[in-house]
Amino acid sequence: MISRLLILLYAIVSYVIFTVSFLYALGFVGNYVVPKSIDMSIDKSIDVGSPTDLSVAVVVNLLLMSLFAIQHSVMARPAFKRWSAKFLPLACQRSTYVLLSSLVLLLLFWQWRPIPTPIWQASGTVAWLLIGVHWLGWLIAFASTHMIDHFDLFGLRQAFVAFRGSEIPGQSFRTPLLYKIVRHPIMLGFLLAFWATPEMTAGHLLFALANTAYILIALQFEERDLIAEFGMTYQQYRHRVPMLVPRLFTRRPADERQPPRSAGAPR
Numbered sequence: 001m002i003s004r005l006l007i008l009l010y011a012i013v014s015y016v017i018f019t020v021s022f023l024y025a026l027g028f029v030g031n032y033v034v035p036k037s038i039d040m041s042i043d044k045s046i047d048v049g050s051p052t053d054l055s056v057a058v059v060v061n062l063l064l065m066s067l068f069a070i071q072h073s074v075m076a077r078p079a080f081k082r083w084s085a086k087f088l089p090l091a092c093q094r095s096t097y098v099l100l101s102s103l104v105l106l107l108l109f110w111q112w113r114p115i116p117t118p119i120w121q122a123s124g125t126v127a128w129l130l131i132g133v134h135w136l137g138w139l140i141a142f143a144s145t146h147m148i149d150h151f152d153l154f155g156l157r158q159a160f161v162a163f164r165g166s167e168i169p170g171q172s173f174r175t176p177l178l179y180k181i182v183r184h185p186i187m188l189g190f191l192l193a194f195w196a197t198p199e200m201t202a203g204h205l206l207f208a209l210a211n212t213a214y215i216l217i218a219l220q221f222e223e224r225d226l227i228a229e230f231g232m233t234y235q236q237y238r239h240r241v242p243m244l245v246p247r248l249f250t251r252r253p254a255d256e257r258q259p260p261r262s263a264g265a266p267r
């Protein structure tokens with residue numbers, strides 16, 4: 001009973017730390033409210049006055065993003081989960097993943113080196129449109145976690161189920177709402193939030209480019225695991241629903257289009 005209660009507390013603490021890191025991410029990427037953001041260091045100084053400072057900033061930022069990518073992707077793989085199950089109860093596996101991901105993110109926010117060289121600057125209606133798309137991206141990402149199962153994704157459900165003494169059910173496959181339009185709405189939301197900004201700087205561009213590359217690679221691994229888990233069901237879903245760009249903007253695969261009718265074909 002005590003160990004189940006401790007696991008539940010651990011899951012709640014991990015979830016609270018995730019919430020802090022997510023809220024900080026909103027301020028960090030958008031340069032709102034937080035003391036240190038993607039374009040502004042705490043003392044508001046420009047860190048990249050010389051070419052050496054610039055190289056250091058690029059290397060440090062790439063290392064921080066690589067650390068997140070490695071931790072986030074390695075710990076998500078079934079082989080890692082099987083290995084960690086030898087010493088980590090199933091009920092706190094997901095919370096541990098959430099906790100470490102959040103801590104690495106907070107480290108990134110803390111150690112990030114701003115590179116404020118302007119790349120583009122929009123004003124007027126275009127600027128407002130970009131701000132709108134930026135917030136729509138965060139909204140899509142957050143809402144989509146609830147469409148598949150927010151509390152399962154962040155480890156709370158597993159801890160609650162174990163606390164009640166029930167068996168933790170396996171992952172279920174869901175395709176509600178936005179999952180009918182694209183296969184990865186959470187990632188689509190992040191991409192919109194990262195790219196849509198009225199003031200793009202070199203540091204922000206590095207962040208958006210590196211994270212886009214990471215998302216495109218990570219999704220290959222995620223889909224490989226989903227195919228291994230759900231087989232034909234996921235294969236068919238993959239065939240039916242585009243990855244990130246809604247069908248409105250893309251062509252259907254050739255074999256899904258109606259063949260042209262021949263002149264004498266019956267109607």
Ligand SMILES: C[S@@+](CC[C@H](N)C(=O)[O-])C[C@H]1O[C@@H](n2cnc3c(N)ncnc32)[C@H](O)[C@@H]1O
Binds near residue numbers: 184188
């Ligand atoms: C951070 S979420 C991202 C989900 C998805 N890639 C997206 O961008 O919306 C990753 C977890 O979601 C799970 N997942 C992805 N698609 C799913 C679906 N359609 N139904 C249930 N779980 C899904 C993956 O197995 C993985 O554990």
